[in-house]
Amino acid sequence: MMEKMIIGRYVPADSLLHRMDPRSKLILVFLFVGVIFLANNFWTYGILLIYTLLMAGFSKIPPRFLIGGLKPVLWLVIFTFFLHLFLTREGAVIFDLGWFKIYEEGLRQGIFISMRFFLLILITSLLTLTTTPIEITDGLERLLGPLKKLKFPVHELALMMSIALRFIPTLMQETDKIMKAQTARGVEYTSGPIKERLKAVVPLLIPLFISSFKRAEELAVAMEARGYKGGEGRTKYRQLSWSTVDTLMILLLLAVTVLLIVFRG
Amino acid sequence: MDISLKNVEYRYSADTPFERLAIQDVNIDISSGSYTAIIGHTGSGKSTVLQHLNALLKPTKGTVFIGNREIKAGRKEKNLKGIREKVGIVFQFPEHQLFEETVEKDICFGPLNFGVSETEAKKRANEAIKQVGLSEEILEKSPFDLSGGQMRRVAIAGVLAMEPECIVLDEPTAGLDPRGRKEIMDLFYKLHQERDLATVLVTHSMEDAARYADEIVIMHKGTVLQKGTPNEIFSDPERLLAHGLDVPDVVRFQLRIEKTFQTKFDRICLKEDELINMLAAFLKRRGAQ
Ligand SMILES: Nc1ncnc2c1ncn2[C@@H]1O[C@H](COP(=O)(O)OP(=O)(O)OP(=O)(O)O)[C@@H](O)[C@H]1O
Numbered sequence: 001m002m003e004k005m006i007i008g009r010y011v012p013a014d015s016l017l018h019r020m021d022p023r024s025k026l027i028l029v030f031l032f033v034g035v036i037f038l039a040n041n042f043w044t045y046g047i048l049l050i051y052t053l054l055m056a057g058f059s060k061i062p063p064r065f066l067i068g069g070l071k072p073v074l075w076l077v078i079f080t081f082f083l084h085l086f087l088t089r090e091g092a093v094i095f096d097l098g099w100f101k102i103y104e105e106g107l108r109q110g111i112f113i114s115m116r117f118f119l120l121i122l123i124t125s126l127l128t129l130t131t132t133p134i135e136i137t138d139g140l141e142r143l144l145g146p147l148k149k150l151k152f153p154v155h156e157l158a159l160m161m162s163i164a165l166r167f168i169p170t171l172m173q174e175t176d177k178i179m180k181a182q183t184a185r186g187v188e189y190t191s192g193p194i195k196e197r198l199k200a201v202v203p204l205l206i207p208l209f210i211s212s213f214k215r216a217e218e219l220a221v222a223m224e225a226r227g228y229k230g231g232e233g234r235t236k237y238r239q240l241s242w243s244t245v246d247t248l249m250i251l252l253l254l255a256v257t258v259l260l261i262v263f264r265g
Numbered sequence: 266m267d268i269s270l271k272n273v274e275y276r277y278s279a280d281t282p283f284e285r286l287a288i289q290d291v292n293i294d295i296s297s298g299s300y301t302a303i304i305g306h307t308g309s310g311k312s313t314v315l316q317h318l319n320a321l322l323k324p325t326k327g328t329v330f331i332g333n334r335e336i337k338a339g340r341k342e343k344n345l346k347g348i349r350e351k352v353g354i355v356f357q358f359p360e361h362q363l364f365e366e367t368v369e370k371d372i373c374f375g376p377l378n379f380g381v382s383e384t385e386a387k388k389r390a391n392e393a394i395k396q397v398g399l400s401e402e403i404l405e406k407s408p409f410d411l412s413g414g415q416m417r418r419v420a421i422a423g424v425l426a427m428e429p430e431c432i433v434l435d436e437p438t439a440g441l442d443p444r445g446r447k448e449i450m451d452l453f454y455k456l457h458q459e460r461d462l463a464t465v466l467v468t469h470s471m472e473d474a475a476r477y478a479d480e481i482v483i484m485h486k487g488t489v490l491q492k493g494t495p496n497e498i499f500s501d502p503e504r505l506l507a508h509g510l511d512v513p514d515v516v517r518f519q520l521r522i523e524k525t526f527q528t529k530f531d532r533i534c535l536k537e538d539e540l541i542n543m544l545a546a547f548l549k550r551r552g553a554q
């Protein structure tokens with residue numbers, strides 16, 4: 001029932017994005033998150049959209065799968081759109097029902113904010129779809145490396161992140177399994193009145209929490225049994241390598257940034 | 266109530282890069298009141314087949330007939346609750362589905378969902394807990410204070426209390442001790458005989474399949490390799506062994522004897538005393554020669 005979700009999932013393939021160094025991909029995503037706030041008119045949002053679609057193309061992830069997987073979040077995007085559309089009261093009135101007015105600024109805001117939302121989700125999904133959790137963690141640990149001098153727990157943070165990412169699919173599977181078991185006992189998750197469906201969450205969440213706590217405990221014991229004792233003196237099996245493509249990709253985003261600054265209103 | 270699968274194919278995550286063909290071209294008929302065992306290696310598609318029996322999964326090709334309902338690939342289905350009431354499933358490790366504060370509430374959960382009255386549900390809980398070999402005092406306890414084996418029994422009681430017409434069991438005894446295993450298997454066999462409860466059992470144990478089932482289905486790599494009565498299935502033990510599947514101890518013993526004495530008995534025995542009689546007769550004949 002959850003098999004179409006793509007958030008936090010990795011799709012093995014051999015594409016430009018897959019081959020990039022995780023550090024450059026992380027840098028790109030962080031930059032993108034900042035850069036997106038530069039956009040404020042149709043031109044600039046257009047540029048960002050083209051950039052994002054280009055990246056999606058580079059990833060070789062089948063578009064149908066990408067769209068299918070983003071469907072659940074699209075509802076959130078649409079909700080954002082209408083929220084802005086109805087609640088903004090600035091600019092000329094473009095639609096008037098007497099008690100109910102839609103303003104030009106509302107339409108603009110609605111489109112821009114939901115677009116911003118959508119692009120952010122797409123770009124971050126592309127990161128996790130083309131990078132294994134281990135790579136993301138390694139990359140992050142290396143990027144934040146300098147902070148170790150300030151006693152910032154970089155290794156622990158990276159470990160926490162990799163465990164979280166690693167267990168998303170497991171949690172999904174577990175959810176699916178328990179949903180099926182409760183469906184077999186007469187719960188309806190996909191039809192019926194909203195009130196009933198909300199009530200149906202309890203028989204799902206409790207077993208999930210219990211198994212997650214159990215799993216966390218088992219994982220901790222297993223790590224300790226295998227001699228894990230923090231990042232001190234721990235060597236790396238995988239070496240990261242920065243290539244020309246990584247540099248070029250960062251330059252591309254910088255070029256986009258320049259364009260945004262030029263074209264923003 | 267009869268259930269039958271006609272040319273059923275199922276793909277997990279269809280239309281995504283994770284698509285995976287789990288079963289194909291599966292034809293199985295389960296008539297009311299029968300006892301069917303499904304055997305096969307891990308990953309051969311047994312659990313996937315089971316989930317079609319109460320429409321938890323809808324085939325990606327083919328049709329499943331459940332009683333008077335017809336679940337066809339590619340068609341939207343509504344109101345599947347009626348099917349779920351009639352076909353109860355005990356999943357692999359069913360103790361993971363427990364969630365209520367007390368055992369009694371958890372057992373009543375299924376019946377209440379299907380519109381049974383509160384008093385009736387409690388009555389059923391009381392009955393079910395005794396059937397699975399636990400005492401009534403457990404009803405007031407939290408399911409999470411029980412041992413693994415007790416939790417398993419409570420989960421099974423939760424399905425029994427739904428009073429299904431057909432019960433589907435996915436390795437119900439995995440991880441239990443030998444005695445618990447026998448108790449649970451005997452319980453299901455008793456229900457099968459007393460109430461004429463149609464039973465479908467997925468198991469890795471050839472002994473159980475040979476002992477309890479009227480019909481055995483052997484799954485191999487997502488397809489049905491062979492199906493028939495235990496006698497038919499085990500009459501060709503070499504074929505099973507060639508596919509890396511086990512045969513019951515009795516059959517293995519018979520094969521060893523046949524090899525040692527360079528002979529071939531005229532049939533395969535599934536019961537120990539049957540084999541003993543045949544062996545005794547054989548040794549007598551040999552002695553006489
Ligand atoms: N949720 C799922 N998503 C994707 N593939 C799955 C899923 N569940 C099962 N499969 C795949 O379908 C195939 C059949 O699995 P299934 O669980 O039916 O096997 P099984 O015979 O029940 O095995 P076992 O004896 O281990 O329980 C396997 O190859 C498995 O990897």
Ligand SMILES: [Mg+2]
Nearest residue numbers: 311312357435
């Ligand atoms: Mg299974």
